[in-house]
Amino acid sequence: MALFSKDIQTMDDLFLHALQDIYYAEKKIESTLPKMIQKAGAGPLRDGFESHLDETHGHVERLEQAFTWLDKTPTVVSCPAIDGIIREADEIAHDISDQSVMDAALAAAAQAVEHYEITRYGTLIAWAREMDRNDLVELFEATLKEEKAADSRLTELAEARLNATA
Amino acid sequence: MALFSKDIQTMDDLFLHALQDIYYAEKKIESTLPKMIQKAGAGPLRDGFESHLDETHGHVERLEQAFTWLDKTPTVVSCPAIDGIIREADEIAHDISDQSVMDAALAAAAQAVEHYEITRYGTLIAWAREMDRNDLVELFEATLKEEKAADSRLTELAEARLNATA
Numbered sequence: 275m276a277l278f279s280k281d282i283q284t285m286d287d288l289f290l291h292a293l294q295d296i297y298y299a300e301k302k303i304e305s306t307l308p309k310m311i312q313k314a315g316a317g318p319l320r321d322g323f324e325s326h327l328d329e330t331h332g333h334v335e336r337l338e339q340a341f342t343w344l345d346k347t348p349t350v351v352s353c354p355a356i357d358g359i360i361r362e363a364d365e366i367a368h369d370i371s372d373q374s375v376m377d378a379a380l381a382a383a384a385q386a387v388e389h390y391e392i393t394r395y396g397t398l399i400a401w402a403r404e405m406d407r408n409d410l411v412e413l414f415e416a417t418l419k420e421e422k423a424a425d426s427r428l429t430e431l432a433e434a435r436l437n438a439t440a
Numbered sequence: 441m442a443l444f445s446k447d448i449q450t451m452d453d454l455f456l457h458a459l460q461d462i463y464y465a466e467k468k469i470e471s472t473l474p475k476m477i478q479k480a481g482a483g484p485l486r487d488g489f490e491s492h493l494d495e496t497h498g499h500v501e502r503l504e505q506a507f508t509w510l511d512k513t514p515t516v517v518s519c520p521a522i523d524g525i526i527r528e529a530d531e532i533a534h535d536i537s538d539q540s541v542m543d544a545a546l547a548a549a550a551q552a553v554e555h556y557e558i559t560r561y562g563t564l565i566a567w568a569r570e571m572d573r574n575d576l577v578e579l580f581e582a583t584l585k586e587e588k589a590a591d592s593r594l595t596e597l598a599e600a601r602l603n604a605t606a
Contacts, residue, residue: 382458429566
Protein backbone atom coordinates (compact mmCIF):
# COMPACT_ATOMS: atom_id res chain seq x y z
CA MET A 275 0.00 0.00 0.00
CA ALA A 276 1.45 3.30 -1.06
CA LEU A 277 0.96 5.34 2.03
CA PHE A 278 0.96 9.10 1.84
CA SER A 279 1.43 10.15 5.38
CA LYS A 280 -0.51 13.38 5.09
CA ASP A 281 -3.66 11.28 4.58
CA ILE A 282 -3.02 8.81 7.37
CA GLN A 283 -3.18 10.02 10.93
CA THR A 284 -5.58 7.61 12.64
CA MET A 285 -6.18 3.85 12.65
CA ASP A 286 -9.41 4.54 10.70
CA ASP A 287 -7.35 6.26 7.97
CA LEU A 288 -4.85 3.40 7.96
CA PHE A 289 -7.64 0.82 7.75
CA LEU A 290 -9.34 2.57 4.83
CA HIS A 291 -6.04 2.84 3.01
CA ALA A 292 -5.35 -0.88 3.50
CA LEU A 293 -8.83 -1.64 2.18
CA GLN A 294 -8.23 0.48 -0.95
CA ASP A 295 -4.89 -1.27 -1.41
CA ILE A 296 -6.28 -4.82 -1.32
CA TYR A 297 -9.23 -3.75 -3.51
CA TYR A 298 -6.70 -2.63 -6.13
CA ALA A 299 -4.79 -5.90 -5.65
CA GLU A 300 -7.86 -8.15 -6.05
CA LYS A 301 -8.92 -6.32 -9.21
CA LYS A 302 -5.41 -6.69 -10.62
CA ILE A 303 -5.44 -10.41 -9.79
CA GLU A 304 -8.83 -10.71 -11.51
CA SER A 305 -7.33 -9.32 -14.73
CA THR A 306 -4.08 -11.33 -14.49
CA LEU A 307 -5.37 -14.82 -13.67
CA PRO A 308 -6.92 -15.39 -17.14
CA LYS A 309 -3.43 -14.93 -18.68
CA MET A 310 -1.96 -17.41 -16.20
CA ILE A 311 -4.75 -19.91 -16.98
CA GLN A 312 -3.87 -19.69 -20.69
CA LYS A 313 -0.22 -20.45 -19.95
CA ALA A 314 -0.78 -23.26 -17.44
CA GLY A 315 -0.70 -26.85 -18.64
CA ALA A 316 -3.93 -28.81 -18.46
CA GLY A 317 -4.62 -30.49 -15.16
CA PRO A 318 -4.69 -29.48 -11.51
CA LEU A 319 -2.70 -26.21 -11.87
CA ARG A 320 -5.04 -24.88 -14.52
CA ASP A 321 -8.11 -26.13 -12.61
CA GLY A 322 -6.79 -24.46 -9.47
CA PHE A 323 -6.29 -21.12 -11.24
CA GLU A 324 -9.79 -21.35 -12.70
CA SER A 325 -11.48 -22.02 -9.38
CA HIS A 326 -9.39 -19.27 -7.75
CA LEU A 327 -10.55 -16.81 -10.41
CA ASP A 328 -14.16 -17.60 -9.40
CA GLU A 329 -13.22 -17.04 -5.75
CA THR A 330 -11.50 -13.76 -6.63
CA HIS A 331 -14.76 -12.34 -8.04
CA GLY A 332 -16.27 -13.11 -4.62
CA HIS A 333 -13.36 -11.40 -2.82
CA VAL A 334 -13.92 -8.24 -4.86
CA GLU A 335 -17.63 -8.32 -3.93
CA ARG A 336 -16.81 -8.76 -0.22
CA LEU A 337 -14.50 -5.73 -0.38
CA GLU A 338 -17.28 -3.69 -2.00
CA GLN A 339 -19.54 -4.84 0.85
CA ALA A 340 -16.92 -3.64 3.37
CA PHE A 341 -16.76 -0.19 1.73
CA THR A 342 -20.58 0.00 1.89
CA TRP A 343 -20.63 -0.96 5.58
CA LEU A 344 -18.09 1.82 6.21
CA ASP A 345 -20.24 4.31 4.21
CA LYS A 346 -17.44 4.73 1.69
CA THR A 347 -17.39 4.50 -2.08
CA PRO A 348 -15.16 1.65 -3.30
CA THR A 349 -11.93 3.26 -4.53
CA VAL A 350 -8.44 2.00 -5.14
CA VAL A 351 -4.97 3.29 -4.29
CA SER A 352 -2.05 2.19 -6.38
CA CYS A 353 0.06 -0.44 -4.69
CA PRO A 354 3.68 -0.93 -5.76
CA ALA A 355 3.81 -4.28 -3.92
CA ILE A 356 1.10 -6.11 -5.85
CA ASP A 357 2.18 -4.36 -9.07
CA GLY A 358 5.65 -5.85 -8.59
CA ILE A 359 4.37 -9.31 -7.66
CA ILE A 360 1.93 -9.37 -10.59
CA ARG A 361 4.58 -8.07 -12.99
CA GLU A 362 6.63 -11.15 -12.08
CA ALA A 363 3.63 -13.46 -12.52
CA ASP A 364 2.91 -11.76 -15.82
CA GLU A 365 6.48 -11.77 -17.15
CA ILE A 366 6.76 -15.47 -16.45
CA ALA A 367 3.66 -16.01 -18.57
CA HIS A 368 5.83 -15.68 -21.66
CA ASP A 369 7.41 -18.45 -23.62
CA ILE A 370 9.37 -20.82 -21.42
CA SER A 371 9.23 -23.70 -23.85
CA ASP A 372 9.13 -26.57 -21.33
CA GLN A 373 5.58 -26.82 -19.92
CA SER A 374 6.75 -28.49 -16.72
CA VAL A 375 9.22 -25.64 -15.96
CA MET A 376 6.52 -23.12 -16.91
CA ASP A 377 4.04 -24.73 -14.50
CA ALA A 378 6.60 -24.69 -11.66
CA ALA A 379 7.28 -21.00 -12.30
CA LEU A 380 3.57 -20.13 -12.57
CA ALA A 381 2.77 -21.98 -9.33
CA ALA A 382 5.59 -20.11 -7.52
CA ALA A 383 4.33 -16.77 -8.85
CA ALA A 384 0.80 -17.61 -7.74
CA GLN A 385 2.02 -18.50 -4.25
CA ALA A 386 3.71 -15.10 -3.97
CA VAL A 387 0.36 -13.50 -4.86
CA GLU A 388 -1.47 -15.65 -2.29
CA HIS A 389 1.02 -14.75 0.45
CA TYR A 390 0.60 -11.06 -0.27
CA GLU A 391 -3.15 -11.44 0.13
CA ILE A 392 -2.77 -13.58 3.26
CA THR A 393 -0.64 -10.93 4.98
CA ARG A 394 -2.95 -8.05 3.98
CA TYR A 395 -6.18 -9.79 5.03
CA GLY A 396 -4.46 -10.88 8.27
CA THR A 397 -3.65 -7.23 8.96
CA LEU A 398 -7.17 -6.05 8.07
CA ILE A 399 -8.67 -8.67 10.41
CA ALA A 400 -6.38 -7.61 13.29
CA TRP A 401 -7.24 -3.94 12.78
CA ALA A 402 -11.01 -4.64 12.36
CA ARG A 403 -10.90 -6.54 15.65
CA GLU A 404 -9.15 -3.56 17.27
CA MET A 405 -11.90 -1.31 15.87
CA ASP A 406 -14.52 -3.70 17.28
CA ARG A 407 -15.97 -4.34 13.80
CA ASN A 408 -16.88 -8.01 14.00
CA ASP A 409 -18.89 -7.74 10.77
CA LEU A 410 -15.67 -6.90 8.90
CA VAL A 411 -13.68 -9.54 10.81
CA GLU A 412 -16.11 -12.25 9.63
CA LEU A 413 -16.17 -10.93 6.06
CA PHE A 414 -12.38 -10.96 5.72
CA GLU A 415 -11.98 -14.27 7.55
CA ALA A 416 -14.10 -15.91 4.85
CA THR A 417 -11.73 -14.57 2.19
CA LEU A 418 -8.58 -15.38 4.18
CA LYS A 419 -9.73 -19.00 4.51
CA GLU A 420 -10.00 -19.24 0.70
CA GLU A 421 -6.59 -17.59 0.15
CA LYS A 422 -4.95 -20.04 2.56
CA ALA A 423 -6.67 -22.98 0.88
CA ALA A 424 -5.42 -21.77 -2.53
CA ASP A 425 -1.87 -21.54 -1.14
CA SER A 426 -2.15 -25.06 0.33
CA ARG A 427 -3.34 -26.46 -3.02
CA LEU A 428 -0.25 -24.94 -4.68
CA THR A 429 2.01 -26.51 -2.03
CA GLU A 430 0.33 -29.88 -2.66
CA LEU A 431 0.99 -29.50 -6.40
CA ALA A 432 4.69 -28.90 -5.68
CA GLU A 433 4.74 -32.02 -3.50
CA ALA A 434 2.99 -34.01 -6.24
CA ARG A 435 5.75 -32.89 -8.67
CA LEU A 436 8.32 -34.20 -6.20
CA ASN A 437 6.57 -37.57 -5.88
CA ALA A 438 6.34 -37.79 -9.67
CA THR A 439 10.13 -37.28 -10.04
CA ALA A 440 11.13 -39.43 -7.01
CA MET B 441 11.64 -12.56 -9.65
CA ALA B 442 11.88 -10.89 -12.99
CA LEU B 443 12.05 -13.87 -15.27
CA PHE B 444 13.42 -13.52 -18.74
CA SER B 445 12.30 -16.64 -20.47
CA LYS B 446 15.23 -16.88 -22.83
CA ASP B 447 17.43 -17.60 -19.81
CA ILE B 448 15.12 -20.10 -18.16
CA GLN B 449 14.57 -23.43 -19.85
CA THR B 450 15.29 -25.99 -17.12
CA MET B 451 14.49 -26.40 -13.42
CA ASP B 452 18.19 -25.66 -12.73
CA ASP B 453 17.83 -22.30 -14.54
CA LEU B 454 14.64 -21.55 -12.64
CA PHE B 455 16.25 -22.45 -9.31
CA LEU B 456 19.28 -20.23 -9.94
CA HIS B 457 17.04 -17.36 -10.92
CA ALA B 458 14.96 -17.76 -7.74
CA LEU B 459 18.20 -17.77 -5.72
CA GLN B 460 19.39 -14.54 -7.37
CA ASP B 461 15.97 -13.01 -6.71
CA ILE B 462 15.91 -13.77 -2.97
CA TYR B 463 19.57 -12.71 -2.67
CA TYR B 464 18.57 -9.29 -4.08
CA ALA B 465 15.59 -9.25 -1.70
CA GLU B 466 17.63 -10.06 1.43
CA LYS B 467 20.19 -7.39 0.57
CA LYS B 468 17.42 -4.86 0.05
CA ILE B 469 15.86 -5.81 3.40
CA GLU B 470 19.30 -5.42 5.04
CA SER B 471 19.47 -1.83 3.79
CA THR B 472 15.83 -0.99 4.62
CA LEU B 473 15.47 -2.37 8.16
CA PRO B 474 17.73 0.29 9.75
CA LYS B 475 15.32 2.99 8.47
CA MET B 476 12.36 1.08 9.91
CA ILE B 477 14.17 0.70 13.26
CA GLN B 478 14.64 4.48 13.40
CA LYS B 479 10.93 5.07 12.82
CA ALA B 480 9.64 2.37 15.20
CA GLY B 481 8.68 3.35 18.74
CA ALA B 482 10.78 1.96 21.57
CA GLY B 483 9.73 -1.46 22.78
CA PRO B 484 9.02 -4.85 21.27
CA LEU B 485 8.52 -3.67 17.65
CA ARG B 486 11.90 -1.95 17.58
CA ASP B 487 13.57 -4.87 19.40
CA GLY B 488 11.99 -7.25 16.91
CA PHE B 489 13.29 -5.28 13.92
CA GLU B 490 16.78 -5.15 15.47
CA SER B 491 16.95 -8.88 16.08
CA HIS B 492 15.58 -9.54 12.59
CA LEU B 493 18.30 -7.34 11.10
CA ASP B 494 20.88 -9.60 12.79
CA GLU B 495 19.11 -12.65 11.38
CA THR B 496 19.02 -11.06 7.92
CA HIS B 497 22.85 -10.83 7.86
CA GLY B 498 22.83 -14.59 8.48
CA HIS B 499 20.31 -15.18 5.68
CA VAL B 500 22.56 -13.33 3.23
CA GLU B 501 25.49 -15.51 4.31
CA ARG B 502 23.45 -18.68 3.86
CA LEU B 503 22.53 -17.60 0.32
CA GLU B 504 26.21 -16.97 -0.46
CA GLN B 505 26.90 -20.47 0.88
CA ALA B 506 24.23 -21.84 -1.50
CA PHE B 507 25.83 -20.10 -4.50
CA THR B 508 29.20 -21.59 -3.50
CA TRP B 509 27.75 -25.09 -3.20
CA LEU B 510 26.29 -24.65 -6.70
CA ASP B 511 29.70 -23.43 -8.02
CA LYS B 512 28.17 -20.06 -8.89
CA THR B 513 29.23 -16.53 -8.06
CA PRO B 514 26.63 -14.75 -5.90
CA THR B 515 24.76 -12.37 -8.21
CA VAL B 516 21.41 -10.63 -8.04
CA VAL B 517 18.56 -10.14 -10.46
CA SER B 518 16.25 -7.21 -9.98
CA CYS B 519 12.94 -8.16 -8.47
CA PRO B 520 9.92 -5.89 -8.97
CA ALA B 521 8.04 -7.72 -6.20
CA ILE B 522 10.39 -6.97 -3.33
CA ASP B 523 11.06 -3.50 -4.74
CA GLY B 524 7.34 -2.78 -4.53
CA ILE B 525 6.93 -4.26 -1.04
CA ILE B 526 9.99 -2.38 0.26
CA ARG B 527 8.86 0.85 -1.39
CA GLU B 528 5.70 0.58 0.70
CA ALA B 529 7.66 -0.16 3.87
CA ASP B 530 9.93 2.76 3.05
CA GLU B 531 7.19 5.24 2.15
CA ILE B 532 5.43 4.51 5.40
CA ALA B 533 8.62 5.38 7.25
CA HIS B 534 7.80 9.05 6.76
CA ASP B 535 6.03 11.28 9.15
CA ILE B 536 2.79 9.81 10.40
CA SER B 537 2.68 11.88 13.56
CA ASP B 538 0.97 9.34 15.84
CA GLN B 539 3.55 6.75 16.95
CA SER B 540 0.93 4.10 17.62
CA VAL B 541 -0.47 4.40 14.05
CA MET B 542 3.09 4.46 12.70
CA ASP B 543 3.94 1.25 14.59
CA ALA B 544 0.81 -0.49 13.27
CA ALA B 545 1.72 0.54 9.71
CA LEU B 546 5.37 -0.50 10.11
CA ALA B 547 4.41 -3.89 11.55
CA ALA B 548 2.02 -4.51 8.63
CA ALA B 549 4.73 -3.54 6.12
CA ALA B 550 7.19 -5.88 7.84
CA GLN B 551 4.69 -8.74 7.69
CA ALA B 552 4.32 -8.24 3.94
CA VAL B 553 8.11 -8.53 3.64
CA GLU B 554 8.16 -11.69 5.80
CA HIS B 555 5.42 -13.31 3.73
CA TYR B 556 7.33 -12.62 0.53
CA GLU B 557 10.37 -14.33 2.00
CA ILE B 558 8.28 -17.22 3.36
CA THR B 559 6.82 -17.95 -0.07
CA ARG B 560 10.18 -17.69 -1.87
CA TYR B 561 12.08 -19.91 0.61
CA GLY B 562 9.15 -22.35 0.54
CA THR B 563 9.50 -22.55 -3.25
CA LEU B 564 13.31 -22.91 -3.10
CA ILE B 565 12.97 -25.76 -0.57
CA ALA B 566 10.41 -27.58 -2.74
CA TRP B 567 12.63 -27.24 -5.82
CA ALA B 568 15.82 -28.20 -3.92
CA ARG B 569 14.03 -31.34 -2.73
CA GLU B 570 13.03 -32.08 -6.33
CA MET B 571 16.70 -31.64 -7.34
CA ASP B 572 17.71 -34.00 -4.51
CA ARG B 573 19.83 -31.28 -2.88
CA ASN B 574 19.29 -31.95 0.82
CA ASP B 575 22.18 -29.64 1.73
CA LEU B 576 20.23 -26.72 0.23
CA VAL B 577 16.95 -27.92 1.76
CA GLU B 578 18.50 -27.81 5.24
CA LEU B 579 20.15 -24.44 4.63
CA PHE B 580 16.91 -22.79 3.51
CA GLU B 581 14.81 -24.51 6.19
CA ALA B 582 16.94 -22.80 8.84
CA THR B 583 16.18 -19.42 7.29
CA LEU B 584 12.48 -20.20 6.71
CA LYS B 585 12.11 -21.10 10.40
CA GLU B 586 13.45 -17.64 11.34
CA GLU B 587 11.22 -15.84 8.83
CA LYS B 588 8.14 -17.64 10.18
CA ALA B 589 9.15 -16.81 13.77
CA ALA B 590 9.56 -13.13 12.81
CA ASP B 591 6.07 -13.17 11.25
CA SER B 592 4.60 -14.81 14.38
CA ARG B 593 6.20 -12.16 16.62
CA LEU B 594 4.56 -9.45 14.49
CA THR B 595 1.17 -11.20 14.81
CA GLU B 596 1.66 -11.38 18.60
CA LEU B 597 2.39 -7.63 18.65
CA ALA B 598 -0.88 -6.95 16.80
CA GLU B 599 -2.71 -9.14 19.35
CA ALA B 600 -1.02 -7.28 22.21
CA ARG B 601 -2.25 -3.99 20.71
CA LEU B 602 -5.77 -5.44 20.69
CA ASN B 603 -5.55 -6.52 24.34
CA ALA B 604 -4.23 -3.08 25.26
CA THR B 605 -7.23 -1.37 23.64
CA ALA B 606 -9.84 -3.93 24.83
